[in-house]
Amino acid sequence: MNSALVRALHMLTHLPPEEESKLLSITHVVAINKGEPFIREGTVPQKFAFVNRGLFRYYYSNEKGTEFTKGFFAENSFIVSYTAMSKQLPSHYSIEALEDAEIMVIDYAEWLKLFRAHPCWTKFLLSLIEKGYMKKEARERELLILNASERYRIFLRDYPQLEHRVKQHQIASYLGITPVALSRIRKEMTL
Amino acid sequence: MNSALVRALHMLTHLPPEEESKLLSITHVVAINKGEPFIREGTVPQKFAFVNRGLFRYYYSNEKGTEFTKGFFAENSFIVSYTAMSKQLPSHYSIEALEDAEIMVIDYAEWLKLFRAHPCWTKFLLSLIEKGYMKKEARERELLILNASERYRIFLRDYPQLEHRVKQHQIASYLGITPVALSRIRKEMTL
DNA sequence: TACTGTCATTAACATAGGTTAATGCAATTA
DNA sequence: TAATTGCATTAACCTATGTTAATGACAGTA
16 A cells, blocks of 8 residues: 555665655655645645655746646646745745545655754655755756747656646646647647 | 865754764865866766856767757856766766856766765755755746746846856757857847 | 537637848957 | 957848637537
């Protein structure tokens, strides 16, 4: 039951078994329904989680209510509004479930105790943030130098499974374009 | 002479004085002229540096030779193609001096020895990467949800000094637009 | 089966930003 | 001073993407 999280931990770094157990002891499994928020924009995050099952979307919204999808996170990912949580400031974005999901929630205050008590967690966090940094860097590059159809190609390459789990207008908002524009791009590609 | 780097280290994390000295002992001051590269796209980085004086630009270029500025780094910043260096893969971007500069270069292999020998460096690196992650996240947001003139406003707010140290076509390439478009935006703003 | 709601597609038109080329302007050098 | 060089500006035109609205295609449900 915990094996997915344990495997994910092992992928990132080595941890003493007793520290691993401590982490497991402060996680609790939570079901979250499609459409429900995990983190709400404007609130200070007090928790983060690991996804056992389901799919999540991070999104910004502007004054007009337009939503911009920052990213998708499926099974075996951590979901967290990291900057906001670590600085204890309101999150700039929301995290919501796109499918019925099961997650393992970790309370930030509990995590901090663990983190401060053993250096292995610094290494763990470094691996995690390093990975996040590399992903952000790749995304920044795409947004800076590629046009919409090139970005769509990359999306299809990087997230082949997602194309079928996610609505097109959500893919469009991830690419920074409208559903209409995505529809045009798709039409072009099949010609 | 070393004080700027030492101050920067202190801003990021606490380090034992003897570890700090070890780091200083493997840095060497290097002069680098305006227009010269520090890291060349396509090469595997074997070094990183701290900027004592001068200004640097990170940039991608595409097949057509168009350059896209990823970021600007002035005094008291570290300059590094981090992903490429830590994975020992070719860098996707170049780093060049925009002004005559003085930097403190650290050899990657030497740094790795230090890093592996004392846990304080993991904490240091976590602080550094965490900061980088937050910056990337902010930039991703700008590129995803803001139009060119909004991005220019943010540039002016975040880098007020840079407007005068950097050519307009370089600012344009940072914003992901052409110099012509930036000129139009500037004209609009003064009306 | 018919009704409803949700989303993708398409078309017509609007706009931001790209492209190319000419012009202006200031700094550097002959 | 005149000539040159390197940018920024401007104008004319082009293209990708946005906007709005109509149409189509399904899936769920009465």
